[in-house]
Amino acid sequence: MSNPLLNLPLLPAFDQLQPSQVAPAIAELIDNCRDQLEKGLENPDWDNTLAPLEEAQDRLNRAFSPVSHLNSVLSGPWREPYEAALAEVTAYWTELGQNRDLYGVYRQLAESPEFADWPQARRQAVKLGLRDFELSGVGLEGDARERFAANSRRLAELSSQFANNVLDATNAWTYHTEDAAELSGLPQTALAAAGAAAQSRNLPGWVITLEGPSFLAVMTHADNRALRERVHRAFVSRASETGPDGGKFDNSSVMEEILKLRAEQAKLLGMESYAELSVASKMAPDTDRVLEFLNDLAERAKPAAEREFAELKAFATDNLGLQELKPWDIPWAAEKLKQERYAISQEELRPYFPYEKVLAGLFAVVEKLFGVTAEADDSVATWHEDARFFWLTRNGERIAGFYLDAFAREKKRGGAWMDTVSTRRQTESGLQLPIAYLVCNFSPPISAAGAPAAGGEPSLLTHNEVTTLFHEFGHGLHHMLTKVDVADVSGINGVAWDAVELPSQFLENWCWQPEAIAMMSGHYKTGEPLPAELLDKMLAAKNFQSAMFTVRQLEFALFDFLLHSRNTGASAEEIQQLLNDVRKRVAVVPSAAENRFQHGFAHIFAGGYAAGYYSYKWAEVLSADAFSLFEEKGIFDRATGEKFLHSILEKGGSREAEDLFTEFRGRAPKIDALLRHSGIEQLALNTDPG
CATH class of the missing domain: 1.10.1370.10 (Neurolysin, domain 3)
Structure with missing residues (x-):
């Protein structure tokens, strides 16, 4: 049987992937990369060396991506093969970063007379490549060189171990009760989830966990002070030497x-x-x-x-x-x-933000701003019944795609994130479309069987969760709407890390605009719009x-x-x-x-x-200042949306972040909008970032 990690269609064959396939596939793909590099160094230039190497490394990245992803969203049987593959992949990239022959090719290209006439994306890829070689220890000698490489490999192992300890510590602790009085104050959605958690463990009553929705519900709403203390102490001591599981998963x-x-x-x-x-x-x-x-x-x-x-x-x-x-x-x-x-309260708002309505509203906002449409494709295989796939289209043409895995569950890493499946790049057979993973941990729908008290409910989001969804989709747009065809600077690749939060935090702003809120809200039972009184209160409390x-x-x-x-x-x-x-x-x-x-x-x-x-705060200055132009022109002003699309989203890492921001805003960033948006504008700062 052929290995689906080697066949590499644009979309991973999640219905065929097995942990046993990982090691042989990664080993073969790394060997291919090394062979291609050796061949490319025989007659070095962009077309003979860098372009074929990009092709080989893209195959490696697209094979490793679903393995890394499955370790994050399912863990279990994927942990061991992922960690073994991570060690091999890290070793390869460390070896590549210290390859002086390849470094010499980059220098030769950068110093060639025709370099100034190259396309901007290629020039930036070479420029960033030279920087990354130097930061990877290409200039080191002897023991120092070997030590740097060994440290890089060990750091990858330790990062994985840290994440595993946090996940295991989160999953290890639960609190079970059959006394409804202990859970006084918890909203119906949280009680239903706790009931479902108990039922999944074949227990009567309710189970509180340290997963985000459960933890936050207790800390925000439980009137039982002893319960709040118990849950808080367990959460803040996770993966440490203290607390209820002290020493067991100690980081x-x-x-x-x-x-x-x-x-x-x-x-x-x-x-x-x-x-x-x-x-x-x-x-x-x-x-x-x-x-x-x-x-x-x-x-x-x-x-x-x-x-x-x-x-x-x-x-x-x-x-x-x-x-x-x-x-x-x-x-x-x-x-x-x-x-x-x-x-x-967030709970009072929940009924007006059913997940499917919010998702449709998000897509409508993005379509108005950037002229792209999201269309579900349920024929695409995923890793869990909660996960879905969507195509992004413009004028009926597919330009990108994304998987969306929105709900919390056991053995799934906490938090929310975007990651890449494939990167937009030009290949010999045509244009490779960018594909993304978008992952959140919202309260899942509760079936009637899982929660008799609730009678079955869809996923209802807090407004905080709405902004999380918009945030991650902003990252996704940065990856998916790029027009750059060189992998190293396509999408989020090559973007300065303290500017990478600009598109994500930028998109959050529409969660606070009445015209946009109307598009993403409606009572889950009646479809009734968010009442003006509730909207006014929500906006008034924005800077609480x-x-x-x-x-x-x-x-x-x-x-x-x-x-x-x-x-x-x-x-x-x-x-x-x-x-x-x-x-x-x-x-x-x-x-x-x-x-x-x-x-x-x-x-x-x-x-x-x-x-x-610090990137979150640094980029928040950029995102608030960028949105202030929409405040001037209109929040759905298409010309301004197109300007953001062309200046920021489409350019990826092909130019310096500050230059792209200045192109969009017409000037360097200012702090004023952030202070105004956060309600502390009187605290004027002396300086502005970058």
Whole structure:
């Protein structure tokens, strides 16, 4: 039987994939890449060397992509083959990054007289390639060269181990009860989900888990303070040495080794810290500029955050009988205050945001802005019954596609993300279309059998989840709407990491526009539009505790950047101390003694955000400023939408991010719109990013 990972149709054959197919396919494809490189070096130029190598590596990427994806959304039998393949793929890319013959080809091309006349995408691919060779240790000699390669391989293993520990710790803890009184305050949707979770485990009553929808429902709505405390302590201590599963999935030593190796990688390249190494490929000019940006924003946001928290404490004392606001009280008390002040809650909005209606509204917004249509294709094989496939079309022609896996389930990685299936590129047989994965963890539909109390309900989203869906689709559009045909700078490839959040955060803005909200909302039973009174309250509450949210994000960003600014690694105790110090400077809310946020901080220890979490705030300046042009011209102004499409989405990584932004906005980015949108515009900053 042929191996579907070697046949490589545009869309993976998920109905045929087996874990046993991974190792032989990856080994063969890596061998093909090495053979192609050797052949290409015989007569080096773009057509003989780089183009055929891109073809071979694209086949490797498209085979590894579904393996990596299945490990994230199903785990189980895919973990072991994924980790073995990851080791081989990492070894190949590390070897390639240190190949001096190939580096010499890039230099030769860049220095050739005709280089200036090349297409922009090719020139940028060569320019970024040279940078990446240098950051991959191509100039190292002897032991240093071997050490850098070994560190790269080990870092890939450790990142996977970190993510596994977080997932296993999340799945390991549950709380079972048959006493309905314990769950007082939980909305019907959360009770139905807890009932379904119990039934799936052959238990009576209800089961609370640490999956996002369950955890958030308890922390926001459970009147039972002891239950909130129990769930909070379990969640914040995941994958650490403390808490109910303390030591079982502990990431302490994993973090220590990751930081040690990252610091060593930077030192081998002659840099002061991993933060310096990280920023070398970003939009920010240097590490000082990043810290200046974060500290400046923190200094001005913290006074507003302190006022917001003081209001919350006073409300909790006067109205809720809480003399001391504990960490597990804060979301619950904040929800009570929000209802008191605005008479609105996320749960009250849920019935008006059924998932299918929101999805149709998202597609309608994107069609009005960019002239593309999403069409479901249920004939495409997927990995789970929840996952669906859609084509993106323009004028009836397919230009891209995406898989959408929207609902939380056991053994699926938490959070939300976009990843690539295939990249737009020109091949000998024609244009390869870009295909994406879009993954979220919303509350799933509840069948009548699974939840007798609810009688069967569709998936109903909070407005926060609506913005998450728009955010991930913004990433997807950046990948899918590219017009670039060179893989290294097509879609999100080659885009500076601190600018990659621009399209995602940009698209979130339509979740707050009444004209757009009307397109994505309607009562799930009656179809009745979101009442004007509820809409007004939702918009009025938009910036509720926005300064508290801002300093929370700055806490994460500063901790990450300062941690990676050390010129050595850090022990688990030093990591905790640094986080404590950052919290003293910028945080306004208390933390539980066993809070080990860092042990689950997958963005920086298992994702691409090491010394880069600041990117969310940096790009938020860009996205708010970009949207301000729509505020001037009209939120569905087609000319402005086309301008964003042509200047940002279609260009991918083919030009510098700042140049593309300036092309769209007609000037460098300004902070003003972000401050206005977040309700803290009076806290004018002295400087603007990049």
